[in-house]
Structure formats: structure tokens, C-alpha cells
Amino acid sequence: MKICFVVNSVETETAGTTVYLMHEAFKRKHQVYIMGVGDFNYNNNQELTVHCKTLGKNAKSETPKEYINSLKSKKAKSEKISVKDLDVLFIRNNPTEEEAGRTWAEHSGIAFGRLVQQEGVLVLNDAFALSNAFIDKLYFEELPSSIKPASLITRKKEDILQFFEDHKKKMILKPLEGSGGRGVYLIDKNEKNLNQIIETLTEKGYIIAQEFLPAVKDGDVRVLLLNGKVMEKDGHFGIIRRVSGEGEFRSNISQGASPNSTEYTEEMKKIVEITAPKLIRDGLFFVGLDIVKDKLIEINVLSPGGMDSFPYLGLPNFSDQVIEAIERKLEYKKNYGDKISNRELATMD
Structure with missing residues (x-):
């Protein structure tokens, strides 16, 4: 090909x-x-x-x-x-x-x-699906509330302050558009610059106020999905735990977090089972889920990463599964032509 x-x-x-x-x-x-x-x-x-x-x-x-x-x-x-x-x-x-x-x-x-x-x-991934999910944090909000932390998307300071009060004066603030841990703040009752932080973030657009999850101290888990399923090979799964550095709450590798191996828990499986049908319907072939214990905190549909960490953790190289999946899609396309849409083909096993 x-x-x-x-x-x-x-x-x-x-x-x-x-x-x-x-x-x-x-x-x-x-x-x-x-x-x-x-x-x-x-x-x-x-x-x-x-x-x-x-x-x-x-x-x-x-x-x-x-x-x-x-x-x-x-x-x-x-x-x-x-x-x-x-x-x-x-x-x-x-x-x-x-x-x-x-x-x-x-x-x-x-x-x-x-x-x-x-x-x-x-x-x-299907280009029209990517257009729909371009602001992936907003796409994330379309998922069932049972698997997500409480959150608010707004540009109104008074609503953010009320959210802060409602959640025991501890929350995460981050821009609606962005990734890699940039512009993300942990706010607690000792924060003296809250008004300034809100003003700085609103200058760039909408803000997400998100419930703080204490389990984040143990890092988060990046789960890579292919055709709506967790990548699996030889009893290993395509997941890594990202542990924050000392004094840092963000679990992004780009912010100094370290990758570690981890188990695929029942809590993660439940999140995948609830998320997968939407991803499959929308034509999102290769997706990254970021999970803290029993909550999904982010979804990456644009360019999920993490596979380069696998060799250092003793995990298989899952690249072959991705390319084999694409080879199969082209075979389906050869046999059925335009009778199967790009969106359907994108997540077809």
C-alpha cells in the first residue's frame, strides 16, 4: 500500500x-x-x-x-x-x-x-469525525457522566468561583483547547492568584473547571484503543501509567512524568466498554484514553501517543497490530468499494 x-x-x-x-x-x-x-x-x-x-x-x-x-x-x-x-x-x-x-x-x-x-x-481517523471532535475536551463531555469527574465549561468567573465553592475549594483549571499539560492549574483554598489565573485563561478562550481527583497522586493511565478495543498482544495490553514528578500533579510525559507498566483493571475495562461504542460509531480508529482510577479525565482523538514508551517497559511493539488493521481495511475496501463508508471502514476490525 x-x-x-x-x-x-x-x-x-x-x-x-x-x-x-x-x-x-x-x-x-x-x-x-x-x-x-x-x-x-x-x-x-x-x-x-x-x-x-x-x-x-x-x-x-x-x-x-x-x-x-x-x-x-x-x-x-x-x-x-x-x-x-x-x-x-x-x-x-x-x-x-x-x-x-x-x-x-x-x-x-x-x-x-x-x-x-x-x-x-x-x-x-475519519476526517469528518476529527472535525467533529477537534476540541477533544468538548467531545469528551459528550460521554456519559458516570465515567467522568464533575466539570464546568465556561468563561464566566462567577460560575467558576461557585464551582470552586461547591467542590470544597479544590479543583483543576485548564483551557478548553490545548494539551500536554500546558496552562493547567491545581487550585486550592491557599491559591492567592485565582482571579488572575481565571483572567489569563479566559483571554485564550473557554475554561474547564474539573473536580480534583485525589487518586491523581498515583498518576494517570494512558489506554490506547484500536477499533474501539484495547490493544492486546501475548497477554499484554497497550496501556502505560504516567507518574508525576515530585511536587507535580500533571501526568504528562512532556511535563516530566515517568512511564510505568500497570495492570488493566476492571475499572478501566468499564470505561472502555462505555466509551467504545461512540468511538466506533464516529469512525475514530486510533484513540488514547487518560484514566485516573475509575474516571476518564481526557480523550485524545487527534494524535494519541505513548507507543514509544512500550519497549522500555517490556511491552510488545504494538505497531504491527495498527498496520495490520489498516491492511485489512484496504482489503475490505478493495472488495466492497464505496459500499462501505470511510467512517464505517475506519473502525472495522
Whole structure:
């Protein structure tokens, strides 16, 4: 197959989950391309092309890190190809990691992804579903309240202060749009700058006030779902516990948290069982759930990560399961054509 991965920028991409998936596809002798969100072209004849990089058929690369370094080097070939020549477009750029001055890039991957999808190319996750869930914290609020902490989305200070009072003067404040632990505050009765924090956050948009979960001291768990199911191989599951550093309540790896192995508990299974039907219906193929004990605190539908931590925890490399799932989807597409929609195909086992 010919598969193209969309990232924020080829130059800044590191050996994370996306590159692990690319490297697995490369090892399986597929033609793999990488492009940034700024590499789409759409002319007035409605021909959609992309500028991308790839390695030749005889190229060798033993590790994901070696692979991405080769793609950034002179070994890589730069090509301009019609999207109609692709079998799969995998949208993996993370809008919340865009640098200042690149607001144009935040929606670009999904917006062009919709056009690519209309050309009959398999797009993962489904581009229209991604549009719907672009503000993933708002998409998260569509899930049943039984698996979520109490929360409030608002820009009104008086409502946030009331939420604070109602929850024993302890809460989490964070922007509605964003990830990676940036702009997230733990507020308690000793906080002297609450008004200033609220003003700073509301300048950027809506705020989420969320119930504080004491169990967060033990970190959170990232659960990776494929076709609405937890990845499983040789008795191991695609989950990691992220433990915060000393004096830090955020469990993001980017904020210094450490990855650890963990069990797949009954509480996690219940959350997955409740969440999965919606993800499957919406065409969300590859998703990350962040769980604290018996509560789902976030859902990542745009570019879930964590697979690069698996080798260090003695877990299998689940990349092969992801690529095999895509291979099966293309076989279904070959047999049934447009009788199965992209959204249905995206989460079909």
C-alpha cells in the first residue's frame, strides 16, 4: 500500500508513536510517505497534491530513530504526488503542539483530510469525525457522566468561583483547547492568584473547571484503543501509567512524568466498554484514553501517543497490530468499494 502520514512538520518530528507506525509499515515493504500540514496543494482544477518525503525501496533502517533521521537527510526523496495515488492518509499532526505564529496549521490537516477522503482515499481517523471532535475536551463531555469527574465549561468567573465553592475549594483549571499539560492549574483554598489565573485563561478562550481527583497522586493511565478495543498482544495490553514528578500533579510525559507498566483493571475495562461504542460509531480508529482510577479525565482523538514508551517497559511493539488493521481495511475496501463508508471502514476490525 501507499500510505502518507501527516505531521506538524517533518523537520521537527521525533521518534514517537507516529514514527514507530511509519517504521513498521516501512519494514513490511509498504511505500511510506511523510508530510507536514503545510505541504498540501489544491489548484483551481480541483487537483489535490502533496509534497512529501520517502525512502527508496532498497533503503535500510533498523530503528524508528534511524528511520526518521534518514527521512530528514539527503537519503530521502522529495516527491510531489496526487492524493489519488495514495491508499491511506493517516492524520497524525497535533494542533496543540504548533508553535506561535502557526495558527493556520491547527485545522489544516483535518480540513485537507476531508478533501482527500472525498477523493476515495482511506483517511484515518475519519476526517469528518476529527472535525467533529477537534476540541477533544468538548467531545469528551459528550460521554456519559458516570465515567467522568464533575466539570464546568465556561468563561464566566462567577460560575467558576461557585464551582470552586461547591467542590470544597479544590479543583483543576485548564483551557478548553490545548494539551500536554500546558496552562493547567491545581487550585486550592491557599491559591492567592485565582482571579488572575481565571483572567489569563479566559483571554485564550473557554475554561474547564474539573473536580480534583485525589487518586491523581498515583498518576494517570494512558489506554490506547484500536477499533474501539484495547490493544492486546501475548497477554499484554497497550496501556502505560504516567507518574508525576515530585511536587507535580500533571501526568504528562512532556511535563516530566515517568512511564510505568500497570495492570488493566476492571475499572478501566468499564470505561472502555462505555466509551467504545461512540468511538466506533464516529469512525475514530486510533484513540488514547487518560484514566485516573475509575474516571476518564481526557480523550485524545487527534494524535494519541505513548507507543514509544512500550519497549522500555517490556511491552510488545504494538505497531504491527495498527498496520495490520489498516491492511485489512484496504482489503475490505478493495472488495466492497464505496459500499462501505470511510467512517464505517475506519473502525472495522
